[in-house]
Amino acid sequence: xxxxxxxxxxxxxxxxxxxxxxxxxxxxxxxxxxxxxxxxxxxxxxxxxxxxxxxxxxxxxxxxxxxxxxxxxxxxxxxxxxxxxxxxxxxxxxxxxxxxxxxxxxxxxxxxxxxxxxxxxxxxxxxxxxxxxxxxxxxxxxxxxxxxxxxxxxxxxxxxxxxxxxxxxxxxxxxxxxxxxxxxxxxxxxxxxxxxxxxxxxxxxxxxxxxxxxxxxxxxxxxxxxxxxxxxxxxxxxxxxxxxxxxxxxxxxxxxxxxxxxxxxxxxxxxxxxxxxxxxxxxxxxxxxxxxxxxxxxxxxxxxxxxxxxxxxxxxxxxx
Amino acid sequence: xxxxxxxxxxxxxxxxxxxxxxxxxxxxxxxxxxxxxxxxxxxxxxxxxxxxxxxxxxxxxxxxxxxxxxxxxxxxxxxxxxxxxxxxxxxxxxxxxxxxxxxxxxxxxxxxxxxxxxxxxxxxxxxxxxxxxxxxxxxxxxxxxxxxxxxxxxxxxxxxxxxxxxxxxxxxxxxxxxxxxxxxxxxxxxxxxxxxxxxxxxxxxxxxxxxxxxxxxxxxxxxxxxxxxxxxxxxxxxxxxxxxxxxxxxxxxxxxxxxxxxxxxxxxxxxxxxxxxxxxxxxxxxxxxxxxxxxxxxxxxxxxxxxxxxxxxxxxxxxxxxxxxxxxxxxxxxxxxxxxxxxxxxxxxxxxxxxxxxxxxxxxxxxxxxxxxxxxxxxxxxxxxxxxxxxxxxxxxxxxxxxxxxxxxxxxxxxxxxxxxxxxxxxxxxxxxxxxxxxxxxxxxxxxxxxxxxxxxxxxxxxxxxxxxxxxxxxxxxxxxxxxxxxxxxxxxxxxxxxxxxxxxxxxxxxxxxxxxxxxxxxxxxxxxxxxxxxxxxxxxxxxxxxxxxxxx
Numbered sequence: 001x002x003x004x005x006x007x008x009x010x011x012x013x014x015x016x017x018x019x020x021x022x023x024x025x026x027x028x029x030x031x032x033x034x035x036x037x038x039x040x041x042x043x044x045x046x047x048x049x050x051x052x053x054x055x056x057x058x059x060x061x062x063x064x065x066x067x068x069x070x071x072x073x074x075x076x077x078x079x080x081x082x083x084x085x086x087x088x089x090x091x092x093x094x095x096x097x098x099x100x101x102x103x104x105x106x107x108x109x110x111x112x113x114x115x116x117x118x119x120x121x122x123x124x125x126x127x128x129x130x131x132x133x134x135x136x137x138x139x140x141x142x143x144x145x146x147x148x149x150x151x152x153x154x155x156x157x158x159x160x161x162x163x164x165x166x167x168x169x170x171x172x173x174x175x176x177x178x179x180x181x182x183x184x185x186x187x188x189x190x191x192x193x194x195x196x197x198x199x200x201x202x203x204x205x206x207x208x209x210x211x212x213x214x215x216x217x218x219x220x221x222x223x224x225x226x227x228x229x230x231x232x233x234x235x236x237x238x239x240x241x242x243x244x245x246x247x248x249x250x251x252x253x254x255x256x257x258x259x260x261x262x263x264x265x266x267x268x269x270x271x272x273x274x275x276x277x278x279x280x281x282x283x284x285x286x287x288x289x290x291x292x293x294x295x296x297x298x299x300x301x302x303x304x305x306x307x308x309x310x311x312x313x314x315x316x317x318x319x320x
Numbered sequence: 321x322x323x324x325x326x327x328x329x330x331x332x333x334x335x336x337x338x339x340x341x342x343x344x345x346x347x348x349x350x351x352x353x354x355x356x357x358x359x360x361x362x363x364x365x366x367x368x369x370x371x372x373x374x375x376x377x378x379x380x381x382x383x384x385x386x387x388x389x390x391x392x393x394x395x396x397x398x399x400x401x402x403x404x405x406x407x408x409x410x411x412x413x414x415x416x417x418x419x420x421x422x423x424x425x426x427x428x429x430x431x432x433x434x435x436x437x438x439x440x441x442x443x444x445x446x447x448x449x450x451x452x453x454x455x456x457x458x459x460x461x462x463x464x465x466x467x468x469x470x471x472x473x474x475x476x477x478x479x480x481x482x483x484x485x486x487x488x489x490x491x492x493x494x495x496x497x498x499x500x501x502x503x504x505x506x507x508x509x510x511x512x513x514x515x516x517x518x519x520x521x522x523x524x525x526x527x528x529x530x531x532x533x534x535x536x537x538x539x540x541x542x543x544x545x546x547x548x549x550x551x552x553x554x555x556x557x558x559x560x561x562x563x564x565x566x567x568x569x570x571x572x573x574x575x576x577x578x579x580x581x582x583x584x585x586x587x588x589x590x591x592x593x594x595x596x597x598x599x600x601x602x603x604x605x606x607x608x609x610x611x612x613x614x615x616x617x618x619x620x621x622x623x624x625x626x627x628x629x630x631x632x633x634x635x636x637x638x639x640x641x642x643x644x645x646x647x648x649x650x651x652x653x654x655x656x657x658x659x660x661x662x663x664x665x666x667x668x669x670x671x672x673x674x675x676x677x678x679x680x681x682x683x684x685x686x687x688x689x690x691x692x693x694x695x696x697x698x699x700x701x702x703x704x705x706x707x708x709x710x711x712x713x714x715x716x717x718x719x720x721x722x723x724x725x726x727x728x729x730x731x732x733x734x735x736x737x738x739x740x741x742x743x744x745x746x747x748x749x750x751x752x753x754x755x756x757x758x759x760x761x762x763x764x765x766x767x768x769x770x771x772x773x774x775x776x777x778x779x780x781x782x783x784x785x786x787x788x789x790x791x792x793x794x795x796x797x798x799x800x801x802x803x804x805x806x807x808x809x810x811x812x813x814x815x816x817x818x819x820x821x822x823x824x825x826x827x828x829x830x831x832x833x834x835x836x837x838x839x840x841x842x843x844x845x846x847x848x849x850x851x852x853x854x855x856x857x858x859x860x861x862x863x864x865x866x867x868x869x870x871x872x873x
Binding site: 210289290292 | 491601604605607611612615678680681827828830
C-alpha cells in the first residue's frame with residue numbers, strides 16, 4: 001500500500017517524491033483555504049452561542065466576515081512611525097497562516113506534516129509579534145496588556161509544549177502526523193488522555209477566552225495590546241486570532257482525539273472540522289459562564305496545569 | 321444619648337463658644353458657634369461623641385443677614401439626632417476641620433470654590449468643583465453672581481495633579497474609560513501591576529444645580545430638577561428635597577402619599593441594584609451576568625412607566641405630597657412583576673457564592689476596614705459591607721418607613737463580596753417592603769394643600785437612603801417662593817473619598833471593580849458644589865502614603 005505508515009512511499013523514486021511534493025502543496029493550500037475561509041465562520045458561531053446564553057439574539061453568524069471586510073476598507077492610522085508597529089500585524093498573520101499550512105487537519109493522512117517544534121515556534125512568533133507591536137504603540141494600556149500577554153505566554157505555552165512532547169514520546173516522532181497515526185493504531189492511553197486534558201485547559205488561555213482574556217481585558221485596560229490598532233491592521237489581527245482558534249482546536253482534536261478516523265481525504269477533513277466545532281462550542285460555553293481572572297490568579301492556575309502536563313509526560317516516558 | 325444630653329455636654333465643654341441652639345423639629349439641632357471654635361467642636365463631636373460627618377455647606381446670606389454662613393452637618397445615627405454646626409463669617413476664613421475630621425475634606429474645598437470662604441489649615445487646598453479654566457476670585461454661589469453668567473476662561477488651564485512617586489508609572493483612568501459612565505480622571509501611580517497611590521480630578525459634569533435652586537426656581541419647580549441630579553436615583557433626590565422643605569415649613573404630608581413615596585423609593589432600589597449587579601459583572605468580564613440581570617430588571621422599568629409615565633424621572637413629587645396615585649387596579653400587576661423578578665433574581669444570586677471564579681475576583685478585594693469606613697464617614701452598602709450598620713430608613717425615618725417592617729443587611733467582610741451580598745439582600749428586602757406597603761396603603765388624599773406662602777428663614781434637613789447610601793438635602797427657605805439655600809450631598813460624594821484607601825496596594829485589574837463596588841454615581845456627586853476636597857479626599861490618603869513611600873525610598 002502506498003502512503004501507509006510513517007515512512008510514506010519508498011523514498012528515492014522521482015515519481016513518488018514528485019507526488020509527495022504535489023500532495024504536500026495541495027494539502028497546504030487546502031489548509032490555508034479552510035482557515036481563511038472558515039475561521040471567521042467558527043467565530044461567528046461562537047458569538048451566536050454567547051448570545052443564546054445571554055438570552056439575546058446576537059449578530060448573524062457571518063458577522064465576522066462583515067467585520068473584517070469593513071475594517072480592511074478603513075483608513076490606516078499609525079500613531080507612531082515605528083517599523084515594528086507597522087509590520088507586527090503582518091508578521092502575526094503570516095505566522096498563523098504558515099502554521100495553518102503545516103497543521104494536520106485531517107487532510108494529511110499518512111503524509112509527514114506538522115513538526116511539533118516548528119509548530120510551537122511559529123505559534124510563539126505570532127504571539128511575540130503581537131507583543132512587540134503593542135510595545136511599539138506607545139500607549140500605557142498597551143504596555144500593561146503586553147506585559148500580561150507575556151505572562152500568559154510564559155505560563156500557558158509550556159503546557160502546550162509538554163503535552164505535545166508527551167505525544168511525541170509515545171509516538172517516537174516529532175511529526176504530528178505520526179502522533180495521529182500512533183493514536184489511531186494503538187487507541188487511547190493514560191498519558192495522552194492527561195496530556196490532551198492539559199492541552200484543553202491551556203486552550204482557553206491560548207485563545208484568549210474567559211476566564212483568561214486577561215491580556216485584552218476590555219473593561220480594565222481597554223483592549224490591551226490592540227488599543228492602537230485600527231482599520232486594516234485590526235482586520236489582520238482579527239483574522240489571525242480566528243485562524244489561531246481553528247488551528248489550536250484542530251491540533252487538539254487531531255492529535256489527542258483522532259477518533260473516529262476516516263482515512264479518506266475530504267471526509268477526514270470534514271470530520272475533523274465537526275470535532276473542532278464541538279470543541280469550540282465547549283470553549284464558548286466556558287467563556288460565557290465565567291468572569292475574568294486576574295493575571296496572578298491565572299498564573300497560579302497554570303502552574304498547576306503544568307504539573308498535570310508533567311505527570312502526563314512522566315506517564316508517557318514510562319510507557320503508559 | 322438624648323438631644324438634651326448632647327446639648328448639655330456641648331455647652332458644658334465649650335461654654336461661651338456655643339452661641340445659640342435651636343431645635344425647630346424634634347431631634348434636629350442647629351447650633352451656632354463662634355468661628356474660632358469650629359474645629360474644636362467638630363473634633364469633639366466626631367472623635368469623642370462618635371458623630372458621623374455628613375457634609376458642609378457655605379451660604380451667602382449677606383443680602384438678608386450681612387454675613388456668610390458655614391455649616392457642618394453631623395449625624396448621630398444610633399440616637400436619631402442631627403446637629404448642624406453653623407458659624408457666621410464676614411472676613412471669609414474659617415478654621416479647617418479636615419485635620420481632625422478627614423471626611424470633611426471635599427466639603428471644605430467645595431465651599432471655598434463656590435462661596436469663597438477659605439478653610440485655613442486645609443491639607444489639600446486645590447480646586448475641587450470649578451473647572452480649571454474658571455478664573456480665581458469669582459465665586460458662583462454668591463448672591464451677586466447671576467446664574468447665567470459665564471466668566472471668561474483662563475487660558476491654558478489644566479488640573480493640578482500631584483507628582484507620581486519615583487519609580488512608578490502613571491496609568492490614567494478617564495476622563496473617558498469603558499468602566500465609567502461619566503467622566504472623571506483617576507490617575508493611578510503603579511509599580512508594575514500594583515497601585516501605589518492615586519490622584520483624582522472630578523466634577524467634569526458639574527451643572528450648578530444648587531445655584532439654579534436658589535436663583536431661578538420656585539419650590540415646586542425644584543423637585544423636577546432634583547430628579548435629574550442623578551441618572552438612576554432621581555426619586556430619592558426629589559423626595560429628600562420635598563421632605564426637607566416640608567419639615568422646614570411644617571407641612572403635614574398625607575399618610576397615603578408617604579406610602580406611595582416609600583413604594584416608589586423601593587422600586588427604585590430594586591432596579592438600581594439589578595443595574596449595579598450587571599455593571600459589576602461587566603467590569604470583571606462576566607457579560608452573562610450583565611445581560612441576564614438587565615433582562616430581569618426590564619419589567620420594573622415598564623412598571624414604573626405604567627405607574628408614573630416614565631422609566632426614570634417620575635415627576636411624582638411636589639411639596640406636600642405626590643402628584644399621582646397608585647390605584648388599586650395596578651397593585652396586582654406590581655405584585656406579579658415583583659414576584660417574577662424575585663424568582664429570577666434568587667436564581668442569579670444563589671449562583672454567586674458558589675461560583676469560584678467570581679468569588680476569587682470579589683473576595684478580599686477592595687478592602688475598606690471598619691475603622692476606615694467610620695473615619696471616612698462612608699455610607700450605604702459601602703459602609704454596611706464593612707460592618708457599619710447605618711441606614712437612614714432606620715436611623716432617621718422618613719416617608720412611611722417607621723410603619724414598615726424590614727431588616728438592614730450588614731456584612732463584616734469589608735470587601736467587594738460583602739458589598740455585593742448587602743445589595744442582594746437589600747434587593748429582596750425592597751420587594752418585601754413594597755408588598756407590605758401595597759397591602760397596608762391607607763386611603764386618603766395624596767397631596768396636602770399648601771395654602772400659605774412658606775415664610776423665609778426656616779431650615780429643614782432630610783436624609784433618604786438611596787440605593788448608594790445616604791442622600792442629604794438641606795433647605796433654607798427664602799423670599800419669593802424659593803429657597804435661599806439648597807445644599808445637596810449625594811452618597812457617592814462621601815464614598816468616593818474612600819476610594820484611595822480601598823485601592824491602595826491593589827492591582828490595576830482590581831481598581832475598576834473596586835470603584836464599581838461603591839456604585840459611583842458621578843452625576844449625583846458632581847452636583848455637590850461643596851468645595852469639598854473631593855479630589856483631595858482621595859488625595860489626602862495617598863498624599864500621606866506617598867510621603868511615606870518617598871521617605872522609604
